Amino acid sequence: MRAAAFITGGTMQKENTTKKDNIFTRFIAKIKNIFLTIAHSSLATKLSCGFMGVGQIMRKQIVKGIIYALLEVLFFVFMILSGGSYIARFLFSGHLGTVGEGTYWNEDEGIYETVPGDNSFLILLYGILSLTVVIFFISLWVMNIRGSLENDRLLAEGKKVNTFKQDCSLLINKKFYIPLLVPPLIGLLVFTVLPIVFMVLIAFTNYDYQHLPPSKLFDWVGFVNFGNLFSIAEGTGFLLVFLRVLLWTFVWAFIATFTNYFLGMILALMINKKGIKLKMLWRTLFVIAIAIPQFITLLLMSKILDGDGILNKMLGTTIYWLSDTRYASLLPRVMIILVNMWIGIPYTILMCSGILMNIPQEMYEAAKLDGANAWQLFIKIVLPYMLHVTGPYLITQFVGNINNFNVIWLLTGGGPGDNILYGVGNAQSTDLLVTWLYRLTTDTNVQYNMASVIGIVIFVICASLSLVTYNKTKAAKNEEDFQ
Numbered sequence: 001m002r003a004a005a006f007i008t009g010g011t012m013q014k015e016n017t018t019k020k021d022n023i024f025t026r027f028i029a030k031i032k033n034i035f036l037t038i039a040h041s042s043l044a045t046k047l048s049c050g051f052m053g054v055g056q057i058m059r060k061q062i063v064k065g066i067i068y069a070l071l072e073v074l075f076f077v078f079m080i081l082s083g084g085s086y087i088a089r090f091l092f093s094g095h096l097g098t099v100g101e102g103t104y105w106n107e108d109e110g111i112y113e114t115v116p117g118d119n120s121f122l123i124l125l126y127g128i129l130s131l132t133v134v135i136f137f138i139s140l141w142v143m144n145i146r147g148s149l150e151n152d153r154l155l156a157e158g159k160k161v162n163t164f165k166q167d168c169s170l171l172i173n174k175k176f177y178i179p180l181l182v183p184p185l186i187g188l189l190v191f192t193v194l195p196i197v198f199m200v201l202i203a204f205t206n207y208d209y210q211h212l213p214p215s216k217l218f219d220w221v222g223f224v225n226f227g228n229l230f231s232i233a234e235g236t237g238f239l240l241v242f243l244r245v246l247l248w249t250f251v252w253a254f255i256a257t258f259t260n261y262f263l264g265m266i267l268a269l270m271i272n273k274k275g276i277k278l279k280m281l282w283r284t285l286f287v288i289a290i291a292i293p294q295f296i297t298l299l300l301m302s303k304i305l306d307g308d309g310i311l312n313k314m315l316g317t318t319i320y321w322l323s324d325t326r327y328a329s330l331l332p333r334v335m336i337i338l339v340n341m342w343i344g345i346p347y348t349i350l351m352c353s354g355i356l357m358n359i360p361q362e363m364y365e366a367a368k369l370d371g372a373n374a375w376q377l378f379i380k381i382v383l384p385y386m387l388h389v390t391g392p393y394l395i396t397q398f399v400g401n402i403n404n405f406n407v408i409w410l411l412t413g414g415g416p417g418d419n420i421l422y423g424v425g426n427a428q429s430t431d432l433l434v435t436w437l438y439r440l441t442t443d444t445n446v447q448y449n450m451a452s453v454i455g456i457v458i459f460v461i462c463a464s465l466s467l468v469t470y471n472k473t474k475a476a477k478n479e480e481d482f483q
Helices: 002-007 023-039 043-050 054-058 062-092 120-156 164-172 177-202 224-229 239-272 279-291 294-304 310-315 326-356 361-369 374-402 405-411 433-442 448-472
Strands: 102-106 111-115
Touching: 023 043, 043 054, 043 120, 054 062, 054 120, 062 120, 062 164, 120 177, 164 177, 177 448, 224 448, 239 279, 239 326, 239 374, 239 433, 279 326, 294 310, 294 326, 294 405, 326 374, 326 405, 361 374, 374 448, 405 433, 433 448
Parallel strands: none
Antiparallel strands: 102 111
């Protein structure tokens, strides 16, 4: 019975827990139950705790047992050869290396030689990878124990344990979701989760242009970088710069989102209005605008609006549309918003056109019978319906504009420069948080640590806005409306 409880993840012993029990208490109770379960299990299961696969081999599951045993051997070989040392330096040494790479004079050879040392970057990276391998091995160990306990249960009930062929058949048929989901799960872990964890940990180091491995080492500094981000100390405080960039980021995201949305909706209403001719032509023109790759349009616009560009040649004047620093770089910011409208409105038109076609005509007719005019039809029927359907889309667009790297970087490169306002961190007038982050990692004086801190801040802002805003939309609260 205890084995069955462990297999299904249940708890045989009913703990006198209440709602006040915290997660830690329940976790300890769960671990205690696991060990009690193993203590009452068979000899084969007990041996499997130290030697993976033994329990399966003793039950004539030879292939499965050999696989478990080989994986255990590979794990310990990996830990002995490299993984263990990286984990020790990553977790327990308190630093990320002691001696960097250096050049020394070899008197015997009469030449300078480069002597390799520690590499903080690799210690951090391989330390994370090694810990991931440990977690993966623990998961395998649990699977091994559960498999042996399942065999105990089957034998206690007078049944036969599954053969390797039967296990494969089970995976292919009843549990096909496992082989189907494991490859993308591994890809998600390797290419998304691990890089995110690595970059988050960089925020707690002094990894910048003065500490670039392998010639120099970087080390843990705790929350110093977060303190610098919210500090106004001269030379190290980023707070004033951060607030300026954050303010422009929100202003840009709000205006870019709602200008595209409402102007696109109005144009869609005009095209779909009865009596408008050549509707297919207008829709086709907007589709052509979408078909041109965005980066081509942005690069073309940057050349047209250049100081020596086509627009100034046609006007016979010299206006720095994208590099004017007067009035807090107001003109470049306005031009960025206008260009974003040019490339963004066609998407909204097509989306709104499809939604508008689905509004029941009976609603319009009933409202007109009650004496509603065009404005009232829009406010009472069209707009609520559109907001209900496109609420999640608006949130996505707003968050996407907070991280809209292409429009800003391809038009102005974050400029024009304004060292009076943006001296610390090399931020410039039209930089968003995301372009500022990129600048910190590509300028001459790179600051990977502060870029990582800003990346964490962007994530917190976007996640908070998305969750809070979505939960307050009618699309989340009243899912059955307009159905």
